[in-house]
Amino acid sequence: MSRTEIKIGGFGGQGVILTALIIGKAASLFEGRESTMTQSFGPEARGGACSAQIVVSDMKVRYPYVTVPNVLVVMSQEAYTRFEPQLDENGILLIEEDLVKSGPTRGKIRAFSIPATRFAEELGRKIVLNIVMLGFFTSVTKLVDADAVRKAIRDTVPKGTEELNLKAFEKGYEYGLNKLKEEKKKLG
Amino acid sequence: MxxxxxxxxxxxxxxxxxxxxxxxxxxxxxxxxxxxxxxxxxxxxxxxxxxxxxxxxxxxxxxxxxxxxxxxxxxxxxxxxxxxxxxxxxxxxxxxxxxxxxxxxxxxxxxxxxxxxxxxxxxxxxxxxxxxxxxxxxxxxxxxxxxxxxxxxxxxxxxxxxxxxxxxxxxxxxxxxxxxxxxxxxxxxxxxxxxIEVTPRRYTKLPPGKYLPYKPDRDLVPPIVKAGDGYRFHVTGLTHNEKGYPVMSADCQETLVHRLVDKIRVNAKKIIRYEEEKINGADVIVVSYGITARVAQQAIELARKDGVKVGSLRLVVVWPFPEKRIRELAGKTKAFVVPEMNYGQIVFEVERCAAGRAATFLVPHGGGTTHNPEDIYKKIMEAAG
Amino acid sequence: MKKEHPGAPLLRMDRIPHIWCPTCGIGTTLNCLISALSASKLDLDKVSVVSGIGCTGRGAGYIKLDSFHVTHGRAIPFATGLKLANPKLKVIVFSGDGDIIAIGGNHFIHAARRNIDIVVICVNNFNYAMTGGQVGPTTPLTANATTMPFGNYEKPFNLPYLAESSGAVYVTRWTALHIRRLTGAISETLNKKGFSFIEVISPCSTIYARRNKLGDGLSLMKFYHDNSEIKHGANTRDVNIEFQKKIVVGKFVDIEKPTFLEARDEHYRRVLGEKYQPYGGIG
Structure with missing residues (x-):
């Protein structure tokens, strides 16, 4: 697929924008592809609903906005309610399972959930929940190369927090691989 | 440099x-x-x-x-x-x-x-x-x-x-x-x-005493000096002569303001920049700039899938406006479609230059978000007739 | 034998005669500035004068230095850019009370707060003279103005108090009669670092004095002579000007404080250490 649209939703302070930034950076700077990251701005983005969008493409991104996301990552109930109806019916839905109560899936949507906040707390810093989610995203969607994402994490997170963030990434990444195995088994 | x-x-x-x-x-x-x-x-x-x-x-x-x-x-x-x-x-x-x-x-x-x-x-x-x-x-x-x-x-x-x-x-x-x-x-x-090419400041080569702050070079641009170099020059927001001294007269106004305007007009060819795509033989040309140029691209591709010959002219330099080019194109195309995030600004420039030789359509948008590409697409289809 | 004006070397003689009325105090003040500059050891090629709009705003046009006649009220922010971009320059703002205190009032207090290293000479003639005598922020209570045809009921600013409380390091007031003392004050500011403020009470015989029936230029000078009271170190709270009452003059404030650039330099050296690239301007 040459153009993929990704949407990430949550609430302010969860690191929604940073997650999107790392995905975009991984694709653009460490994989040699093109990407455009846009975000919702304004007072409503502080503490309230917050979302970011990334278009990843093998060619130059002309139209920069996400209209029908192929991947939706939700870290709040509100984001789920608002954005789930936009998701492509062949898309992938990634859910923070302790924060979002999801309903039945539409069409051929593949849904995967993870207790990212709990994992982050186990790692000692609840703040890295977004990076756990990012690891989960990376292994489940395979949209962006894992090493490129690791490089983008090192390049983006505050100095001194690289190891913690990479641990968080691996935690989510492993969990995602297991979820894929489970899915495979189920489909037999 | x-x-x-x-x-x-x-x-x-x-x-x-x-x-x-x-x-x-x-x-x-x-x-x-x-x-x-x-x-x-x-x-x-x-x-x-x-x-x-x-x-x-x-x-x-x-x-x-x-x-x-x-x-x-x-x-x-x-x-x-x-x-x-x-x-x-x-x-x-x-x-x-x-x-x-x-x-x-x-x-x-x-x-x-x-x-x-x-x-x-x-x-x-x-x-x-x-x-x-x-x-x-x-x-x-x-x-x-x-x-x-x-x-x-x-x-x-x-x-x-x-x-x-x-x-x-x-x-x-x-x-x-x-x-x-x-x-x-x-x-x-x-x-x-x-x-990275950087244009250096056009300092005068003349010594203090010989230098006039507003005596233009051949391209109508006067060489400049800076404070502290001994020129003891004067500049004023009042209408002024080549010396930089205020002169309250119609003659001085004509000399100065005409040059200020001409400085850009005469050099416009060197300043103007636009990007064209599939202009030759186009029935409709979309004229756009800034983010809207990227949004319009989506609409242009949709219209092309429908078999419409659509060209694109993206204004990189908006002022001075590429009057001559729009005039030329007006004789060759059926219509211009101008999407912009306002209720009509650059479209009036296009319309002025088209001078009735090609139809001009605005795709207005009040801002707050970009156009829906669908709206631009519809206008292209309407313009194509 | 034709004698040259003693200020000629620093005047644009090709622009004389100037526009100021006979007995106006602006020319006198400009002359004091020129005398102070001539007597100073400054490299005059490195001195810039910036004026705004109004009668005093024409000052920059007559002085033969790098001189800038800019927009109404904005001489101080122009001077701020000039000074910060080339800290080697000595920058003097020469403008009127309406320009600096009304339309430019916000820039005045902020430049003083930041302690931008410039000299501000404010010629106060109690009204907008260029436009024909409207009320200004310095017009004394009860004084008549074309837009206060029944007398002024707005309380004016006390400029030295405003300057001091905003952060100026040097504050003085003289009248256009105090030529020697005014010249001396300007000389002091030429060697002073930081935001220096000089208020010059100036007769406006054509507009303000005529409208308020205060007599001709000579009688205004006589008024200054009889009613100025020199009080160095006076509390600036107490030096407000009332209509045709005593005028307290003198040097009120002369303190040391780091300038904007000194404070910035010191701060960045401390917090950024080796990474800090000090800036000294170009040329």
Whole structure:
């Protein structure tokens, strides 16, 4: 697929924008592809609903906005309610399972959930929940190369927090691989 | 002249348009920024204030946009490339000093990251409704140069272009960004300093006593001096002669203002820049700029799938306007479609140049978000008949 | 034998005669500035004069130095940019009360607060003279103005008090009669670092004096002579001017404080250490 649209939703302070930034950076700077990251701005983005969008493409991104996301990552109930109806019916839905109560899936949507906040707390810093989610995203969607994402994490997170963030990434990444195995088994 | 490597952050970066604009300014040799916080432009000065103490230069957050827009003129007359950055309401406050910059022929750059208006409008959301204000906002007659980037990479590249043009023509240059481009993040490649061409200030070669501040060169641009070099020159916002002295007469007004206008008009061919795509044989030509050019692309592709011959002309330099080119194309195409995030600004320029030889369709949008490509597509289909 | 004006070397003689009325105090003040500059050891090539709009605003046009005649009220922010971009320059703002205190009032207080290293000479003639005598922020209570045809009921600013409380390091007031003392004050500010403020009470015989029936230029000078009281170190709270009452003059404030650039330099050296690139301007 040459153009993929990704949407990430949550609430302010969860690191929604940073997650999107790392995905975009991984694709653009460490994989040699093109990407455009846009975000919702304004007072409503502080503490309230917050979302970011990334278009990843093998060619130059002309139209920069996400209209029908192929991947939706939700870290709040509100984001789920608002954005789930936009998701492509062949898309992938990634859910923070302790924060979002999801309903039945539409069409051929593949849904995967993870207790990212709990994992982050186990790692000692609840703040890295977004990076756990990012690891989960990376292994489940395979949209962006894992090493490129690791490089983008090192390049983006505050100095001194690289190891913690990479641990968080691996935690989510492993969990995602297991979820894929489970899915495979189920489909037999 | 090559860029000073001290300001150049060579490498590939993932930046939004605001940050890219700041890096463009540093690469162009800008060492003085005065600004006042205003959404959605603030990130430019935030980055500059963090970068400049480690590059060598000055950032000052002034008490308002009035003072920011003239502090940069003071700095420019000290010989330092300077810039201010703002959005709608601040841009309105700066208008008087844009006139002063034109009148004193001061090289400097004004960046307007356009948001929805009028008044406080939509602070965090886009528009392209300041395009005519950039052209005509200050009182009196003058011509300006305005550039409209449509990606963070272009925000970097075109900030450098803006500085270069301002030095070349001794005139304020506008970088007309919009909130979308300002807050959109993409890869920005910053070349090594020796690959960045920077226009040096056109200092006079004449000694004090022989030098006249407003005696133009052949291209109508007078060479400049800076404060502190012994020229003991005078400049004034009043109508002035070649010596820079005020003369309150119709003759002097004619000589001065006509030259100020001609300085841009005569050199327009060298300044104007646009990008064309599939223009030959096109039945409909979409004329667009800034973020809207990228949105329009989606509509153009839809229409082409329907078999319509659609061409695209993207204005890179919006002012001066490519009158001649639009006139030529008007004789060859059926219609122009002009989508812009306002209720009609640049479309009137297109209409004026088309002069009835091609139909002109506006796709208006009040701002707050970009066009729905579908609306542009429909207009293209209507124009194609 | 034709004798040259003693100020000629620093005047644009090709622009004389000037526009100021006979017995106006602006020319006198400009002369004091020229005398102070001539006597100083400054490299005059490195001195810039910036004026705004108004009668006093024409000052920059007559002085033969790098001189800038800018927009109404914005001489101070222009001077701020000039000075910060080239700290080697000595920058003098020469403008009127309406220009600096009304339309430019916000810039005045902020430049003083930041302690921008400039000299501000404010010629106060109690009204907008260029436009024909409108009320200004310094017009004394009860004084008549074209836009206060029944007398002024707005309380004026006390400029030295405003300057001091905003952060100026040097504050003085003289009248256009005090030529020697005014010249001396300007000389002091030429060697002073930081935001220096000089208020010069100036007769406006054509507009303000005529409208208020205060007599001709000579009688105004006589008024200053009889009613000025020199009080160095006076509390600036106490030096407000009332209509045709005593005028307290003198040097009120002369302190030391780091300038904007000194404070910036010191701060960045401390917090950024080796990474800090000090800036000294170009050329």
């Amino acid at each position: 090559k860029a000073d490597p001290k300001g150049v952050l060579t490498g590939s970066h993932y930046l939004d348009g605001d940050h890219a604009c700041c890096e463009g300014a540093l690469a162009a040799g800008c060492r003085f920024v005065a600004g006042y916080p205003i959404t959605p432009s603030t990130e430019v000065v935030e980055r500059f204030s963090a970068r400049i103490p480690r590059v060598g230069g000055i950032f000052i957050q002034m008490e308002d946009e009035l003072s920011s827009s003239i502090a940069i003129l003071g700095a420019s007359w000290a010989g330092v490339k300077s810039m201010t950055v703002t959005s709608g309401p601040g841009f309105s406050l700066m208008m008087e000093h844009i006139g002063l910059a034109v009148m004193l022929e001061t090289p400097c750059v004004y960046v307007d990251v356009q948001r929805g208006g009028p008044s406080t409008g939509l602070p965090t959301l886009p528009s392209q409704a300041d395009m005519m204000q950039a052209r005509w906002g200050s009182h009196g007659d003058y011509e300006v140069i305005a550039i409209s980037p449509s990606s963070p990479q272009e925000c970097f590249d075109m900030t450098i272009d803006a500085f270069n043009l301002s030095e070349q023509y001794r005139t304020p240059v506008f970088l007309m960004m919009d909130e979308c481009v300002g807050h959109m993040t993409e890869k920005v490649v910053i070349p090594p300093a020796d690959k």
